Amino acid sequence: MKPHKLLLLILASTWALGASAQWQWLDKDGRKVFSDRPPPLEVPQKNILKQPGYGKASSQPVPAQAPAAATTAAPASAAASASAAPQVSGKDKKLEEAKAKADAEEASKKKAEEERIAKVKADNCARARKSQTSLTSGGLIGTVNDKGERGFMDDATREAELKRAQGVIASDCS
Structure with a gap:
């Protein structure tokens, strides 16, 4: 086999690796849907077949509340884990900085045009x-x-x- 054909074969096989990070779910008509984005919110958890990085989705829904015995048994550990969790403010600093920079550039362009x-x-x-x-x-x-x-x-x-x-x-x- 010629070297350039071998290189093309290797390159083609590596493209398939990107396809592994996809979502799979069944839509309302029962068809399989493949996407790199998560399914819409109206798709039930039981219809999600695969999530990126998680393999097969669990067929059991996650309970909304933990049993009462578990919450009374370990209140101290729950408080410790809550304080160790990172605080999420809902804003991305880099995104905010980029937006501010873009706004400043747009304002300077507008001023220059005026x-x-x-x-x-x-x-x-x-x-x-x-x-x-x-x-x-x-x-x-x-x-x-x-x-x-x-x-x-x-x-x-x-x-x-x-x-x-x-x-x-x-x-x-x-």
Whole structure:
């Protein structure tokens, strides 16, 4: 057998190892379901066939309460085991830090975008004011047409450009 075929065979056989960490259960129609996620809450414990890392699921349901004799016999050991158990706050510090970092990055991006928009508006305002000054001065304004020929702006075009500049000033200058 060639070395590359042997390597492919070994690689293919290791992929099957990941499939062992799966859940198996019977759905409401009696079909087997395989998943890497736990079954929905409405699936009864007796229908769960396999859990990852636990092998075959127990067929006996876990009792909700311990018998009364067991609770009275060892109250001191129960208190000791309860104090030794890690305190779970319900929040993951790393997740909270990552969320805070993402929120800070998003806020900085938003601020940078607002600053960029403000700069563009200021540039537009300055150009519109300069254009308005030129258009209202009363002097001839030279233009170049599509063919590259020089000419002068007529009164109708001057009025249209003046209205456009005033619109930009109204929207971008504050």
